[in-house]
Amino acid sequence: MEVCTQFLISGRVQGVWFRATTQQTANRLGITGYAKNLPDGRVEVLACGEHDSVTELGEWLWQGSAHSDVKEIVIHQKGAQDRPNSFEIR
Numbered sequence: 001m002e003v004c005t006q007f008l009i010s011g012r013v014q015g016v017w018f019r020a021t022t023q024q025t026a027n028r029l030g031i032t033g034y035a036k037n038l039p040d041g042r043v044e045v046l047a048c049g050e051h052d053s054v055t056e057l058g059e060w061l062w063q064g065s066a067h068s069d070v071k072e073i074v075i076h077q078k079g080a081q082d083r084p085n086s087f088e089i090r
Contacts, residue, residue, distance in 0.1 A: 011071035036090035
């Protein structure tokens with residue numbers, strides 16, 4: 001079953017290659033969507049794909065890049081009709 005999930009990640013996640021490593025992981029898992037920095041210091045990730053793959057990415061987000069330090073992840077389910085064609089860094 002295909003799902004789209006928004007993750008709002010807090011902690012040390014900007015300026016530590018978090019978005020780039022998220023893109024690499026999403027591409028490996030066949031997930032489309034995006035990762036973008038938010039003005040408040042969080043990173044927003046939209047992940048669309050098979051439920052198990054999106055769940056795996058969500059678990060990976062807690063690890064993040066080598067220099068990140070994730071403190072909190074807020075999760076919102078989104079409609080699959082918003083599914084992008086690739087995974088972008090915004």
